[in-house]
Amino acid sequence: MTASELTMPSRRALIGGASKTLSVAGLAMIVSGCSYAAAPTSAGATSQDVEILNAAIALEHEGIAAYQIAATSGLLQPAVVEIGVTFQGHHKGHRDLLIKAVEQLGGTATEEQSQDHYVEALGVASLKNQEDVLRLALKLERGAANAYLGLIPSLGNDFHQVAAQMAGDEAFHAAILASALGESIPKAPLMFG
């Protein structure tokens, strides 16, 4: 895949085919690959989940945009772009699952912001070479792994496993990026969370 193929489809197009009939528990079962019954939740708890999941969607929007900007920056070697596109695909997968979850809960998923917003918010103007880009990506991925782990206690039980799975993906990305940047392997366990 080339950088020119990375243009994001609209959110509506991405979610247009999403089933509207799955229960929250059903969604969680699909996402996590296990079967269990969801406990009844209060309206307040559901609303709280929607708020938190929407923040996670915003996080994924930013990550997707970051890889888009990086891939089209001209600062990366082609092989690095290819890996970045793969990582971006993971984030798109996260986003789509989170959007589906919010909609199943009766909420409205937060929209992505403009590319200009992300360019400004991420300080893209200061990126001068491939290493700068990789360091930004590492910071975002490491932070995202911690973010998902840190929000698990605030989420309803149905979303614990999927949040942990997403944290695992982010930790995988962070490990690859840290290795590419020559960072030493952490000596202490429990590197995230």
Added chain:
Amino acid sequence: MGTKASTWVGIGLTTTVIGGILLANGSQSQQQTRHVAGNVAEIAPSIPSLALPVTMAAASNHAAAGKKLYQAKCGACHSLDKNRVGPRHRNIVGKRAGTVSGFRYSNALKKSKLTWTAKNLDAWLANPSKLAPGTSMGFRLTKADERSAIIAYLKSVSRKAK
């Protein structure tokens, strides 16, 4: 994968040394220190004349530890000077919650009437939805020493806290 692997793994590993927290002044004979991995030293000066510099050094170390934690724990959503997933944080200590310009807050925070004191920040980081039910921030930082260090860092970048 050969090309990708050579590109990514071919970048040589370098060893970085992550040192412990060193005090700018004094020695072990002049003060009692307790170092905990990943935490900030607790210092009890035994010589009164050294109390101020030792306290300042400790505060500086605490904030420095907090800066690293901030980047690792908060950096996915926040930065000092840009509104991102969350609002920017420079000058956040002492500021009324829900009032950073240009950021779209949840109603929960806009209506909270909280001021970001150290105490409120600690409660917020421990369990945001307990302090402001309905907030979109779900991240909880369970370790009190990490919360303390991050708050020290936020104080160090806030005018009203100095």
